[in-house]
Amino acid sequence: MPELPEVEVVRRGLERGVVGRTIAAVTVYHPRAVRRHPAGAADFAAVLTGQTILAARRRGKYLWLDLAPAEQPLALIGHLGMSGQLLVVPPSSPDQTHLRIRFRFSDGGRELRFVDQRTFGGMSVAPAGPQVPVPLAHIARDPLDPRFDDDAFVAALRARRTGIKRALLDQRLVSGIGNIYADEALWAAGLHYDRPADSLRPADARRLLAEVRTVLTAALAAGGTSFDRLYVSTEGVSGLFERELAVYGLAGQPCRRCGTPIRRDPFMNRSSFTCPRCQRPPRRPRAGVG
DNA sequence: TAAAATACCTGCAGGC
DNA sequence: TGCCTGCAGGTATTTT
Structure with a gap:
């Protein structure tokens, strides 16, 4: 089950795999995967299309990707829940059974896939806060955070x-x-x-x-x-x-x-x-x- | 206001 | 073989 160590391993993979790249297209296959994005799947896809990913960050079990701001800074937030996976795979690789969201990039290289069997996890876009995205303000620092008190x-x-x-x-x-x-x-x-x-x-x-x-x-x-x-x-x-x-x-x-x-x-x-x-x-x- | 209980969700193991 | 039940558990919401 994804707890801090598992999420950190995924964050490092995202850092290697998607930071610096520009999202070209987003497809949401299951509405529950974006249930924490109040404006819905169409808005989720529209907001992200054309955005460049600046960094992959984490607090506790939450991950987020900082996006290059057009007007206000945004973050693409992800939580793996119990069974979520964020995979960076070649576009030619077969779709996973529980593929929920697909992100294609402008360079035509490997795509990002959110795969989640039990759909306890999900993704959303929210305003980036000073430390963490606004919806994550209530999440405490983790014990491996250098600023943990x-x-x-x-x-x-x-x-x-x-x-x-x-x-x-x-x-x-x-x-x-x-x-x-x-x-x-x-x-x-x-x-x-x-x-x-x-x-x-x-x-x-x-x-x-x-x-x-x-x-x-x-x-x-x-x-x-x-x-x-x-x-x-x-x-x-x-x-x-x-x-x-x-x-x-x-x-x-x-x-x-x-x-x-x-x-x-x-x-x-x-x-x-x-x-x-x-x-x-x-x-x-x-x-x-x- | 804090703490506890519940809902959400799918696949698998095991019993019959 | 096929049906049923219990179990896995992080978070948001509801109840106490």
């Missing part, structure tokens, strides 16, 4: 009246973390997902943040985590981090630290994976206990 994060996390995993998944508090890396970081830090955030000591919060950074960095180095080929780079290559996962998806298998079988609990309509020995449940759980 550790002290502010620790304070904000400890002010939350909820479980720590819920807090980690809240993109307004810290971005880029999804279900996989939340579970991995919590295991590494020896913390249970339902531990109340306001019960964390500052040192606990800092240790958790350090583990988040460690797991995100390692996953990025491995090219991300891939399951059933739903996540791939712009060249269609799968990531290798899955083989390094410690708990996610490993229910029943021994914890690599203590040998206790990993357990899976329902959590927020999905799953949490923990080692019941390394990650003791809290005495006063917040919510979402399964």
